[in-house]
Amino acid sequence: MQYRRAFRDWIPWRAAIRSGGDWRARSGSGEAAGDEGGGIEAPGLRGARESRSRCCPAASAVRGRLASSEGWEQRMLCDRMGWGISMASNNTICRIGVFYDGSFFVYAQRYYYHERDLGWLRFQPLHAFIEAFIAQKEHGYASYKVVYAAWHQGLFTSKKATPELLRIDRDRYHDLMHAGVEPKYLPMSQTRGEKGIDVALAVDALQVGLGNRIDIAVLVTGDGDFVPLVRALNKQGVRVLVAYFKFKAKDGKESFINERLLSVVNYAVDINALENDKEYKQAFKSLFRKNGDFERS
Secondary structure, three states, X not given: OHHHHHHHHHHHHHHHHHOOOOOEEEOOOOEEEOOOOOOOOXXXXXXXXXXXXXXXXXXXXXXXXXOOOOOHHHHHHHHHHOXXXXXXXXXXXXXXXXXXXXXXHHHHHHHHHHHOOOOEEOHHHHHHHHHHHHHHHOEOOOEEEEEEEEEEEEEOOOOOOOHXXXXXXXXXXXXXXXXXXXXXXXXXXXXXXXXXXXXXXXHHHHHHHHOOOOOEEEEEOOOHHHHHHHHHHHHOOOEEEEEEOOEEOOOOOEEOOOHHHHHHOOEEEEHHHHHHOOOOHHHHHOOEEOOOOOOOO
């Protein structure tokens, strides 16, 4: 009986969607194109756009069913179409957890500082941008706050580290502490290099996510090994945003994101692409410190 009722409710609702405009959804990507509002999404940004909820009358009708126990099909389609549905009451905080793949982030820091001469990529402005970005995607919260952040990276012994590397590590440790990011280093193998970082990050994210301490998990990485982590978090109702840096350095090496990871996350943002977007260009510049307290290398 329950399935008959769900199917009965689905028929007129599906028809309403079909008459609501040109919705060419890309399967699995959470994106849709051809909305009547004519809004253009910023380069490097994926997920819900507010214009979709305005241009499609079916979106408003669907939201009215979300509070009922029979709205599970509607919720699934809203996620698929990227309508930015409300997941909370208006008096709650959206709790955000940020998990850094340290080596991935360090490579971007060095690129912007040495090759681009933009300054030192900072944590606090990046967290502020993440909060604002998620506020555009997740509606119904009173505020949006990074309540947990962790840095995962391998650490050489003093035998392998030069005085300059030790100084840089100490400065970065101070940056992490000032930003409220918990440094979680793993010892580096003398022969095999950095191993086990992805496992440590995944365990940390699962413990925090399954412990009901966050609503959104932000992965700062491009590694496709985190696909199972994203799926596990989604099963528990934790949405996932991946923040990545896509560029090519002068030596030919590239920073990129794995396509499998990009296809399973709920939201994604290419930080490097913000530089060429009119709406986010100023926000991109604010991420860097040109004249810091420490001399960077």
